[in-house]
Amino acid sequence: MPREIHLNAFDMNCVGHIQHGLWTHPRDQSCRFNELKYWLNYARRLEAGLFDGIFLADVVGVYDVYGRSADAALRGAVQVPVNDPMLIVPAMAAVTANLGFGVTCNLVYEQPFLFARRMSTLDHLTGGRIAWNIVTGYLDSAARANGLAEQARHDDRYDLADEYMSLVYKLWEGSWDDGAVLQDRAAGVYADPSKVRAIHHRGAQYQVDAMHLCAPSPQRTPVLYQAGSSARGRRFAASHAECVFVNGQQKEGVRRIVDDIRAQAVQLGRRACDVKAFLGGTLVLGRTEKEAKEKFEDYRRYASSEAALVHAAASLGIDFAKYDLDEPVDTGKSQAIVSNIEAVTRSAGPQWTRRKLLEQMVLGSRQAPLIGTPASVADTLIDWCEDTGVDGFNLSRTVVPECIDDVIDLLVPVLQERGVYKTAYRQGTYREKLFGHARLPPSHVAAQYRSAS
Amino acid sequence: MPREIHLNAFDMNCVGHIQHGLWTHPRDQSCRFNELKYWLNYARRLEAGLFDGIFLADVVGVYDVYGRSADAALRGAVQVPVNDPMLIVPAMAAVTANLGFGVTCNLVYEQPFLFARRMSTLDHLTGGRIAWNIVTGYLDSAARANGLAEQARHDDRYDLADEYMSLVYKLWEGSWDDGAVLQDRAAGVYADPSKVRAIHHRGAQYQVDAMHLCAPSPQRTPVLYQAGSSARGRRFAASHAECVFVNGQQKEGVRRIVDDIRAQAVQLGRRACDVKAFLGGTLVLGRTEKEAKEKFEDYRRYASSEAALVHAAASLGIDFAKYDLDEPVDTGKSQAIVSNIEAVTRSAGPQWTRRKLLEQMVLGSRQAPLIGTPASVADTLIDWCEDTGVDGFNLSRTVVPECIDDVIDLLVPVLQERGVYKTAYRQGTYREKLFGHARLPPSHVAAQYRSAS
Numbered sequence: 001m002p003r004e005i006h007l008n009a010f011d012m013n014c015v016g017h018i019q020h021g022l023w024t025h026p027r028d029q030s031c032r033f034n035e036l037k038y039w040l041n042y043a044r045r046l047e048a049g050l051f052d053g054i055f056l057a058d059v060v061g062v063y064d065v066y067g068r069s070a071d072a073a074l075r076g077a078v079q080v081p082v083n084d085p086m087l088i089v090p091a092m093a094a095v096t097a098n099l100g101f102g103v104t105c106n107l108v109y110e111q112p113f114l115f116a117r118r119m120s121t122l123d124h125l126t127g128g129r130i131a132w133n134i135v136t137g138y139l140d141s142a143a144r145a146n147g148l149a150e151q152a153r154h155d156d157r158y159d160l161a162d163e164y165m166s167l168v169y170k171l172w173e174g175s176w177d178d179g180a181v182l183q184d185r186a187a188g189v190y191a192d193p194s195k196v197r198a199i200h201h202r203g204a205q206y207q208v209d210a211m212h213l214c215a216p217s218p219q220r221t222p223v224l225y226q227a228g229s230s231a232r233g234r235r236f237a238a239s240h241a242e243c244v245f246v247n248g249q250q251k252e253g254v255r256r257i258v259d260d261i262r263a264q265a266v267q268l269g270r271r272a273c274d275v276k277a278f279l280g281g282t283l284v285l286g287r288t289e290k291e292a293k294e295k296f297e298d299y300r301r302y303a304s305s306e307a308a309l310v311h312a313a314a315s316l317g318i319d320f321a322k323y324d325l326d327e328p329v330d331t332g333k334s335q336a337i338v339s340n341i342e343a344v345t346r347s348a349g350p351q352w353t354r355r356k357l358l359e360q361m362v363l364g365s366r367q368a369p370l371i372g373t374p375a376s377v378a379d380t381l382i383d384w385c386e387d388t389g390v391d392g393f394n395l396s397r398t399v400v401p402e403c404i405d406d407v408i409d410l411l412v413p414v415l416q417e418r419g420v421y422k423t424a425y426r427q428g429t430y431r432e433k434l435f436g437h438a439r440l441p442p443s444h445v446a447a448q449y450r451s452a453s
Numbered sequence: 454m455p456r457e458i459h460l461n462a463f464d465m466n467c468v469g470h471i472q473h474g475l476w477t478h479p480r481d482q483s484c485r486f487n488e489l490k491y492w493l494n495y496a497r498r499l500e501a502g503l504f505d506g507i508f509l510a511d512v513v514g515v516y517d518v519y520g521r522s523a524d525a526a527l528r529g530a531v532q533v534p535v536n537d538p539m540l541i542v543p544a545m546a547a548v549t550a551n552l553g554f555g556v557t558c559n560l561v562y563e564q565p566f567l568f569a570r571r572m573s574t575l576d577h578l579t580g581g582r583i584a585w586n587i588v589t590g591y592l593d594s595a596a597r598a599n600g601l602a603e604q605a606r607h608d609d610r611y612d613l614a615d616e617y618m619s620l621v622y623k624l625w626e627g628s629w630d631d632g633a634v635l636q637d638r639a640a641g642v643y644a645d646p647s648k649v650r651a652i653h654h655r656g657a658q659y660q661v662d663a664m665h666l667c668a669p670s671p672q673r674t675p676v677l678y679q680a681g682s683s684a685r686g687r688r689f690a691a692s693h694a695e696c697v698f699v700n701g702q703q704k705e706g707v708r709r710i711v712d713d714i715r716a717q718a719v720q721l722g723r724r725a726c727d728v729k730a731f732l733g734g735t736l737v738l739g740r741t742e743k744e745a746k747e748k749f750e751d752y753r754r755y756a757s758s759e760a761a762l763v764h765a766a767a768s769l770g771i772d773f774a775k776y777d778l779d780e781p782v783d784t785g786k787s788q789a790i791v792s793n794i795e796a797v798t799r800s801a802g803p804q805w806t807r808r809k810l811l812e813q814m815v816l817g818s819r820q821a822p823l824i825g826t827p828a829s830v831a832d833t834l835i836d837w838c839e840d841t842g843v844d845g846f847n848l849s850r851t852v853v854p855e856c857i858d859d860v861i862d863l864l865v866p867v868l869q870e871r872g873v874y875k876t877a878y879r880q881g882t883y884r885e886k887l888f889g890h891a892r893l894p895p896s897h898v899a900a901q902y903r904s905a906s
Contacts, residue, residue: 015643034578070646075645090542145662145663181534188474192527213513215487217487
C-alpha cells in the first residue's frame, strides 16, 4: 500500500515569499495580503482541496545584506513588508474546520510566558489545529530591531532554544492537569487548585515562576515543526520536532538529512515514524506538458532573479552586489556560519559567481519548480517520497490563487486515484490527523514535564 | 442638541471578568470563551446593536494576593484562566464591518518592535478598527511570570511607558511615508525605498535600529485608550490617550478626573474634545422596574462576593484573607502604591474591614449595577454624561449573552429616541467614527515622529 502524501501550502503574510517577482503577474493577488478576505478565501480553497495545513513562514527583520541596504528588498517586495503570521490564523480558522495552521515564530524575541499563552489560545480557538515552526532566526537586522547589536551565534541560539522549549513544555504540559477544569456551576468551582501549579524555571536565559494562564488546550503543546538542517539543527529536530521541513534539489542530500534526523530521534527513544518530513516544492501544472511549459514561460517573464539574489544574499550573509558578474564570490564566512543551505553551495560549485547564482534562479528563487502534467508531477512526488523518505510537501506559491487551484483541480484527483492522498479529513486535532494521537507521545522529551499526579 | 453616547462592551478573554460568580448562572455562556463561535456570535450581536466597540481587558498574571495563593481565583474563575485577547480580534473582524476592537496590552512585557507589528497587522486586517488600551500592569505575579523578581515601581513603569510610546510612534508614524507603497507591477517596484527608513531609538530601556516591518495601516497608530487615574497616570493620559477609561461611583470624583486629564491635555496643546472619556458601568435592565429588580435578584443569587474580594485584594495589594470580618484592615501600603482605586478606599471609609468591603460587592464586584427600565437607565446615563463630561460607557457583562441582548433590544431604542445614540455607523476607521479624523491630529505627541518628507 503506498504511503499517504501530505500537502501544506507554504506561504507568508507578505507579497513576495519564495518565487520572487511573481507579484507583478497580472493575475497574482498576493498584494492583497493586508485583506482579511484574501486569507478567508485562501483557507476555504485549501480546505476544499483537503490540504493538511497552511504553513506560514516569517522573518522579523529585513534583507539588507545585498548592497548593504534594504532598498532592493523594498523595491522587489522581498518578504517586506511582512505582517504578523499568527493574526491571520483565527480568521482562517473561523471559516474552516479541518485545515491545520503552522505558524513560524522566532523564539529568540518572544517572551516565552506570553508566547505560550498565544499558542494555547490559538489551540483552543482552532479546536487543536495549531502547529509551531520553531525558528531561531538568521538576520542581524532582526537582532538590531529587537535591542541587540547582532544576533547570537548559531549554536548558542539552539542552546537557548533548548532551554526555551523546556520552559514552554512546563507551561503547556505540566502546569494544569487533565481534569483541572471542573466547571461545576452548582458548587461554584471552576477549576480545582490542587490540579494546577506554578512552574519554576531557572535557566541560563529565563526565569519564570508562574502557572500557565490557559487551561489545557486540545493539543497542549502545538504540533512542532522545525526546519534547521545544520548538524546542531538536526540534533534539535531529533529531540523536539514532529515534522521537519527540508529543502533540497538532490534526493541523496534530502534522504541523508531525513535519515539522520530519524536515526537521532530513535537514539533518543522516539520512533522513526514520530518524525514526518516535508520537502519544499514548487509546482507548475498544466493539463498537457505543453500547457504546463507555456504557463511556466508566462510566469517566468514576471520572475525576478535579482530579487531572488537579494533573498539569497540575506540567507547566506554575502553581499553579492559588490561582485562583478563573473568575479569569484568569497564564501568563507558563509560556509562557516550558514550550514542549512548546503544545497546551494554544492550546486554552485566551489567557485561561485553572481552569474552562476543568477542562472540558478529559475523562477525567482533558487528552488526550481516541477513543471508538468498532473500525472507526471504525481509520479515525481511519489518517487521523491519513496526515494527520500519524506512524507509530503510544503508547496510554495507561484501566481496565487491559480497555483492553488491548479493543485486542487488537477493534481489532487490524480494523487487520490493513485491512493496516496486522502479523500476526506480524519477526525480530531492536527496531531491526531497526522499521527493518530492527540498529545505528544510519552517518548517525546516534553513528556518528562508532565505532572506525576 | 444632546451629545452622542458611545457604548463599548467591556469584556475579557476569560470566564469571570468584573461581576464575579455569574458564570454559575444557568444561562451564562462565558465558559465558552475558548470557542471561536462564541466570539463570532458576540461580535455580530454587538454590531447589530451599533456598539462602538468591544473593549478587551487583560492581565498577564494571576490574583494570588488573597490567602497568598491563586487557589481562590482558580476556584472562582477570577480572571483565570485567561487567554490572549488579541487573537480573538481577527475572527470577530471577519464577521463584522464597523465594530471597533480595543485590546489591552501590557507594554512592560511586550517586545516593542514585534508588538508594533502585531498592532499594524490588526489595523490592516480590520480595515482600521483597532484600539490599544495601554497598561503597565499591577501584578507582581505577572513580573515573576516574565523573568522579574517583582514589578517596577508605579511611576517608573510610566516612565518606561513614555519611552515605549515614543518608540512605537516612530515605527507607526515615521518609518514609512504615505505613498511609499507603489505596487507598480509594470515597473516591478513594490515600495519606494526613498520613502521608507529605519528608525533609530536609543533610550534608557530600548534600543532599536530598524524599519517598521509593516506598510502604513489605515490608522497607523491605533486609537489609544488608557485607564490610569493616578496623578502620573493622568499625566500620561493627557499626553497620549484619545480615550480614557474611568471608574467611579461618585460623579464629582469622575468629573474631577476627566476635567483634570482634559485640562492637562489642553496645556499640552491638544483640544479637550481630543480626549473622550468612557465610564465603567454595569446595567441590569427590565421592561418594568419590577422585572429589572427580579432579574437583579436572580443574578445576585449567583454572584460571589468572595471572588470579588479576591479580585480587589490583587488590585489593592492587600491580603484580606488574613483579617477577621470586623478587624480593621491595614491599608498603609495600598494607599501609597495603588492610587487608581481611590473610590473604594473613600467609600469604605478610613477604617476598612472585610465585612464593609464584602457589603460593597453588590453583584460580585465593587462596581454596583444600574438597575431599572430602559427609560430610567437612559436618564441616568444621560445625566452622568452631562454631569461628568464622559462620552460613553464601557459596559461590563453580567449574564452573557442576555445582558448584551437587553442593551440592544431594550436600551438602544430608547437612547436613539432621545437622540443620543447613532442609528447607523459612520463611515471610516475607528478613529474617524469617534473623532472624524483618520490619523492622530498634528497636536498629538506622536505627530513629531512623522517624517518631514
